[in-house]
């Protein structure tokens with residue numbers, strides 16, 4: 214039985230749903246209440262993997278970072294030792310989508326070989342037309358980037374998928 | 386900056402010393418209380434500080450001296466001894482000596498919680514503002530793009546906002562409407578149904594149809610929905626009007642109604658026609674039938690005079706039916722637009738004399754028809770003799786028919802100021818005032834005609850014939866005094882020659 218531990222970070226603007234995505238993934242719960250994260254909170258989750266040669270189990274250490282605001286940028290030292298990040302944006306706030314590019318640069322600046330998954334979150338707030346529009350409007354054809362995934366921490370849409378896909382890539 | 390190896394660590398700092406593999410060698414006394422963990426020498430530090438999982442490689446770099454130190458600030462740590470309340474700690478990992486790493490741990494819970502409430506408030510405000518901006522933008526876009534006119538006023542009826550549809554509909558610029566009374570948009574002031582005072586708060590008043598006026602004076606029919614909105618806070622109430630231009634719809638409705646009315650009228654006409662014809666044809670037909678039967682039976686035995694009387698009755702009835710048929714044909718032509726005006730040079734004097742002679746012959750001894758030719762008539766006028774004949778045959782025979790006890794009928798003809806004027810005057814039973822407005826309608830017969838026969842078509846034919854010639858017919862009448870019809874045919878250039 215081989216267990217591997219990997220650190221990933223949740224990065225994005227404040228209030229986009231980083232904490233909610235973790236909560237959905239780890240505790241299968243969601244709350245409408247907003248409690249902003251300060252500093253960092255680390256959660257763990259064992260991710261079941263499809264049968265692989267060398268690894269039986271993956272322990273994900275998910276770092277929930279304080280969201281970026283006008284007044285405070287993301288502290289790069291948190292990203293050290295992180296094999297991957299999940300960059301989250303809020304589909305109802307276009308500026309959070311614009312900031313994805315900044316977060317990408319920040320992460321690749323610290324971990325040039327890392328993996329990134331992009332979550333366009335709160336898609337439950339969009340109708341189907343808007344959803345297709347959002348997904349197609351984002352051009353991210355680069356290696357080491359997965360997505361964008363249209364996620365919803367509220368309904369659970371694509372939440373497991375985005376974490377496990379990212380985990381798989383980090384192990385490969 | 387690198388910490389030099391100090392013989393003793395300042396006592397206010399809490400720390401854990403481990404070997405390069407993170408096995409605990411030593412820790413300060415207060416550390417258990419901060420972390421809410423029961424630490425043990427020899428155990429893996431990651432059992433108590435899972436926050437360090439994943440930092441092994443970095444720790445190794447620090448140990449090798451490749452990195453001076455490694456810091457994680459404000460880590461929320463949930464200790465085993467108090468899992469529901471996080472402590473916030475700053476972690477700072479340094480190399481202590483060739484055998485050990487030292488992890489300084491600083492409790493920053495108090496400042497973190499303070500900062501959390503601050504960040505919370507700032508972020509919530511930002512999110513709220515963002516949502517507001519979005520909904521405001523959204524509302525504005527809806528209002529600007531909506532096809533219906535939207536206006537708001539204050540309670541005194543002064544316009545506060547208008548959308549582009551309003552401006553397009555009424556043809557004003559925004560500045561011309563802002564702060565102006567809403568009454569500006571109505572031809573006779575603000576209708577009471579739209580006054581802010583008559584609008585109840587809390588209900589929406591729908592589809593109030595009123596006439597509005599554009600800047601250029603055009604009248605439009607607008608259906609308004611309106612209501613009073615009490616915005617939150619101390620703001621004054623706002624009256625909202627949403628108007629839809631239904632002018633076109635109204636016009637179509639009116640056209641349809643007119644067409645329906647017309648159709649109904651035609652139907653009425655048809656039933657009156659059937660009622661009249663069956664009645665009018667029945668009398669002469671039965672008298673013909675009766676005479677024929679009598680003749681069949683008694684022709685051989687009767688005196689020739691009696692036979693002749695019956696033959697004459699048959700002829701008379703046949704003529705009556707023939708006249709009726711002719712009238713019906715003319716009316717039918719006029720109704721379907723087939724009655725046409727073909728003016729040709731006509732000697733009017735001769736025409737009138739012939740007509741009077743013919744009618745005098747028909748009227749026999751009982752009446753005298755007197756023709757008065759006034760002034761100098763041109764030798765010829767461009768006139769339609771068929772239409773003229775329809776007109777005056779009817780008017781003159783009516784004059785005779787409806788004056789059974791007064792023998793005199795006057796027929797005056799003259800040219801006055803570029804028009805031909807004809808007057809037919811009798812001294813008969815006259816037309817009651819109630820019947821005068823409908824005198825020219827088909828099948829309308831005055832109530833005082835009693836047993837005098839008639840189809841009710843004559844005057845209707847006359848009116849159409851006169852109008853077809855571009856003329857006008859009027860009359861004045863008094864019961865038991867008489868009736869005068871005046872026909873005026875304007876002579877356009879080239880009519881007289």
Ligand SMILES: Nc1nc2c(ncn2[C@@H]2O[C@H](COP(=O)(O)OP(=O)(O)OP(=O)(O)O)[C@@H](O)[C@H]2O)c(=O)[nH]1
Nearest residue numbers: 227228229230231232233245250280335365366367
């Ligand atoms: N409708 C909907 N609301 C969501 C979703 N995800 C998060 N939210 C709400 O968005 C707000 C912020 O969510 P968080 O998960 O606290 O956001 P965060 O990115 O962790 O915010 P910071 O910690 O301040 O950076 C909360 O009120 C959540 O309930 C989602 O998928 N759908």
Ligand SMILES: [Mg+2]
Nearest residue numbers: 231232249250
């Ligand atoms: Mg958070």
